[in-house]
Amino acid sequence: MKNESIKVIEVRELTKRFGDVTAVNHISFAVTKREIFGFLGPNGAGKTTTIRMLTGLITPDSGDVLIDGVDIMKNPIKAKMKIGVIPEMGNIYVDLTAKQNIILAGKFYGIARGELGNKADAILAKFGLLERADDPVKTFSKGMKQQVNIASAIVHSPELLFLDEPTAGLDVQSQRMIKTIIREMNQRGTTIFLTTHNIEEANVLCDRVGIINNGEIAAIDTPEGLKRTFEETQSVEISFDKPVDLSEIEESRLVIRKEKLGDKWRLYTDNPDKLVKYLAQFAQDHNLIFTTMEICGASLEDAFVKLTEDKY
Amino acid sequence: MPLRNFNRPFFRGIAVVTEKNIRLYYTKPPVIIFGFLFPLFMFLAFYLGKEIDFYVFFPGLLAMFLFFIASSVGPLITPWEKQAGTYERLLSFPVSITTIILGDCAAGMIFGIMINVVVLAVGLITLNYCLNIMILCLGMLLGAFCFSSLGVSLASPSVQNPSYVMMFSSIIRFPLIFISGIFIPLEDLHGLGRMLCYFSPITYMVDIFNFSLRGQSNIALIVDFAALFVFSLTFVYLANRTHKRNLMRGL
Ligand SMILES: Nc1ncnc2c1ncn2[C@@H]1O[C@H](COP(=O)(O)OP(=O)(O)O)[C@@H](O)[C@H]1O
Ligand SMILES: [Mg+2]
Secondary structure, eight states, rough: OGGGGOOOEEEEEEEETTTTTTEEEEEEEEETTEEEEEEEOOOOOOOHHHHHHTTTTOOOOOEEEEEETTEETTSSHEEEEEEEEEOOOOOTTTSSSHHHHHHHHHHHTOOHHHHHHHHHHHHHHTTTTTTTTTSGGSSHHHHHHHHHHHHHHSOOOOEEEEEETTTTTTTTHHHHHHHHHHHHHHHOOOOEEEESHHHHHHHHSEEEEEEEETHHHHEEEHHHHHHTGGGGGEEEEESSSSSOOHHHHHHOOOOOOOEEEETTTEEESSSSHHHHHHHOOOOHTTTTOOEEEEEEOHHHHHHHHHHHHTTT | OHHHHSHHHHHHHHHHHHHHHHHHHTOOOHHHHHIHHHHHHHHHHTTTSOOHHHHHHHHHHHHHHHHHHHHHHHHHHHHHHHHHHOOHHHHHSSSSSSHHHHHHHHHHHHHHHHHHHHHHHHHHHOOOOOHHHHHHHHHHHHHHHHHHHHHHHHHOOOOHHHHHHHHHHHHHHHHHHHHHTTSSSSGOHHHHHEEEEEEEEHHHHHHHHHHHHSOOSSOHHHHHHHHHHHHHHHHHHHHHHHHHTTOOOTT
């Protein structure tokens, strides 16, 4: 078997109910070694519940979770030794310093005390936090806290890292920093499972994205693959120098749907090339001047909206 | 070898949780107020201005301090961690709920013993006791664990504010003081009072202290130890149950 196809996470028919609410409904998927896998879904979709089951925090009603071949329910401690977890609301101890937090985490994983100080320093240096190593975390900014949060989850060099909405609530600068950290860790060989409700984040960060809605996986593919599935949502945006009647264009059957955006029209099509040529002729015939003319590809957002809209 | 055992995740987890608790929670205001000042004021209120034979009452005093201090840390930790958002983080480490609970118990136990040794030293210096050190140490260890595990089982995580937990836990803790043989010597208790006192673990602690300091006791030593042991097991079991059941509350 090739290294790339080793399944680090394997989930079968995972289900969790809270009273009447089925938070996660019979989901199955696998994450392979060295990939960044993203769970993308709106609030309440079941992302946190899924991650809590994958990391052994809550017991599923049914289904299996294998972490690197270890069943998280049957052997939680062994499975937990292999992973690092950054929970959604998970905080570090604000009364402790950055370094103390990392050392505390390291002790839980059984790292020798002599080794721990150096390890903590090395991680803090990598994150550019060495100068603040001995300051209490309560004096840190939100972004820095999240960095310490990640730092204490990777002190034992796990091969698999879970992050639940790692950039939520952070300023743009910190978001970029966290994304860079995630990418760098992945490049050094760490498999990443993250959740997000931010489409752009899933698009730029993930190798594969699972779209989750109402506790069910609506689709799993690469970001490009997901976009391709929804190619009928390609569009051409145009505006002319004077108001026009577009009903003639609609008769051409090239346009699936049209939408007015201020002084622009967005024409959805499955054949942008043909539509553009048609529009050029149309402008020529009616003596119109283009003020805007843009072909827009399908976006992950379109795919996301499409997959999650019918449920609302 | 013990050292190798200590390296096993279970014991390591308990040790690390204990260390964390000691570092973070001994100095929290609710612990100081409810664990420290309360027994002090109760002592002052009860003993001050009365003609009291300290030689007779000191063992009860010792038990009261141990009880209040050892049981003051437990109720606070989990609610505090849930509120601060550190509990979910803690659970993501390779530890089980049982490990966390035993670490919480150990922290309360150590706190109780530390302060109790100081109180004991004052007593030994000022009063002329003939000490049975073996029974005293064993009793103090078991009693501290028992009271501490009671505290942990009272960590009702359904309460939003950690200081409410201290109120709630006091509602349970105070009656246990009053029905025990602290304020009235066991031999002077009759009828209902005498019956009730057996339901308080503190009664057995007082008896052990009485035996090991004054050489007098009202209950057989073996019964004292057995009772404290059974109370401990019950409290740890209850703590395990409530903590597991309320795991998701307040996360
Ligand atoms: N502890 C809980 N008790 C009851 N309902 C819950 C609990 N946790 C989550 N839920 C419900 O399960 C659903 C999924 O929640 P969650 O997994 O937190 O979604 P997400 O992380 O995608 O926003 C929601 O409807 C939420 O209200
Ligand atoms: Mg969530």
